[in-house]
Amino acid sequence: MxxxxxxxxxxxxxxxxxxxxxxxxxxxxxxxxxxxxxxxxxxxxxxxxxxxxxxxxxxxxxxxxxxxxxxxxxxxxxxxxxxxxxxxxxxxxxxxxxxxxxxxxxxxxxxxxxxxxxxxxxxxxxxxxxxxxxxxxxxxxxxxxxxxxxxxxxxxxxxxxxxxxxxxxxxxxxxxxDVIGVEMCGAIKNIIAIVCGIASGAGFGDNTLALIMTRGLAEISRLVHARGGEALTCMGLAGMGDLVATCTSPHSRNRSFGHAFSQGTSLEQYQSQTHMVVEGAHAAKSATELAHILGVDAPLTFALNDALWHGQSMQEVLTNLVDRVPTEEFYGIIE
The missing domain is CATH 3.40.50.720 (NAD(P)-binding Rossmann-like Domain)
Structure with a gap:
């Protein structure tokens, strides 16, 4: 061939x-x-x-x-x-x-x-x-x-x-x-990986990273479901598998960027230094737009979008996340 x-x-x-x-x-x-x-x-x-x-x-x-x-x-x-x-x-x-x-x-x-x-x-x-x-x-x-x-x-x-x-x-x-499910998982997991990198760079521990990844997976599932994909896809290689690798590995440019961002490196500086596009940074903006259109609650995506594209400080973003009142674990996924 x-x-x-x-x-x-x-x-x-x-x-x-x-x-x-x-x-x-x-x-x-x-x-x-x-x-x-x-x-x-x-x-x-x-x-x-x-x-x-x-x-x-x-x-x-x-x-x-x-x-x-x-x-x-x-x-x-x-x-x-x-x-x-x-x-x-x-x-x-x-x-x-x-x-x-x-x-x-x-x-x-x-x-x-x-x-x-x-x-x-x-x-x-x-x-x-x-x-x-x-x-x-x-x-x-x-x-x-x-x-x-x-x-x-x-x-x-x-x-x-x-x-x-x-x-x-x-x-x-x-x-x-499930093309939609696989594609959505691939896009949103990069966002979650940046958030994990930011948390790691800010000194948070394993409990926090596990929280971000798990709630991130729920967020991915809500978006996949609303977009017409299969929520079960999020438990497979394109979902949980890719999420774990991208959120935990030093090879991950999205996690590495999040860590650098928490230390004061801008998106432009990071991409210039590495000659790589940080897909999750751009996805944060487009996924926020899509979530609003679909009426889906995506707090981690919204928080990263605010930090990267709207100038909110990390403290403001963290305060907004922590002030949220926890609800049912699987809301928005199961009808």
Whole structure:
């Protein structure tokens, strides 16, 4: 198979290597000449996962038309803030029957669309678009450490196609039909991870982190349920699994940003230093918009949105959270 991977960040690089290890020819599209040149000449992405040597059947280009030519499958792995623009550029060169896999996690601001829906909006035929999510850090996947993911699609054949592209003994893949649930879990867990990072950086202990993660999972479940997904998905790899990995790991850029933010580092400074987009920071804004539209109570999301985008101090945010009166544990999930 020829697989086109749109993006050259750490997760895209790891997945390119995983697909190539199964004998597929993978061509990566990168906006960076430096990244494309490094992959082609040294077999290494010079900016992300710099110690990872890609398989020989991975190449790269900055020409999106060349990258998409004769592709048997397409994988999008670009930041949520750039996904629509890049999908729009790619759309004229994508065959209407070519299966597409979305690795990007987030909710589009103003529209409330999930990332698979943004791709479908630009490329058409949403039934051929799948989403992959799960507790996977690129740093561990590229080392061949045991990991698992879930691929969700309306059409089981599309999910099975990408399962065949990526499956390995060390990379287990499960299938789901709940695209909305999987996508929502992937977007909101990044928000919760930032809050965990802030709490850790502020000196709070394990009890507090467990509280944030557990109430965060309930918050995710309410949003998934209101958006039309299945609440049970939140207990799986895309929900609880990814939440644990993202909220606890030093590899997590969202948790790491939260820790840095609590020490006075701004979002702009952090992203400039790491060359990475903090998806949870942008999701806090779009998820807040969506929660208000759906009439869902999402206190952790609202608190992070206030701190990042409306200038509230951490003390004000914490006071607002602690002053809330606890209600039923599973309100908003079970009708």
């Amino acid at each position: 020829k697989i086109t991977l749109i993006g050259s960040g750490s997760w895209g690089t790891a997945i390119a290597g995983r697909a190539a290890s199964n004998g597929n020819d993978v061509i990566m599209w990168s906006h960076s000449e430096e990244c494309a040149r490094g992959i082609n000449e040294q077999g290494v992405n010079p900016r992300y996962l710099t110690q990872y040597e890609l398989p020989k059947n991975v190449s790269a280009t900055t020409d999106i038309v060349k990258a998409l030519e004769c592709a048997d499958g397409i994988i999008f792995a670009v930041p949520s803030t750039h996904l629509r623009e890049i999908a729009n550029q790619a759309a004229p060169y994508i065959c209407e029957t070519t299966p597409i896999l979305c690795l990007t996690k987030g909710i589009e601001s103003t529209t409330g669309l999930l990332m698979n829906e943004v791709i479908g909006d630009e490329c058409g035929h949403p039934e051929r678009i799948a989403a992959l999510s799960g507790p996977n850090h690129a740093e561990e996947v590229c080392q061949g450490q045991l990991s698992a993911a879930v691929i969700a699609a309306e059409d089981n054949d599309v999910a099975s196609f990408f399962k065949g592209i990526l499956l390995a003994p060390e990379f287990r893949i499960y299938l789901s039909g």
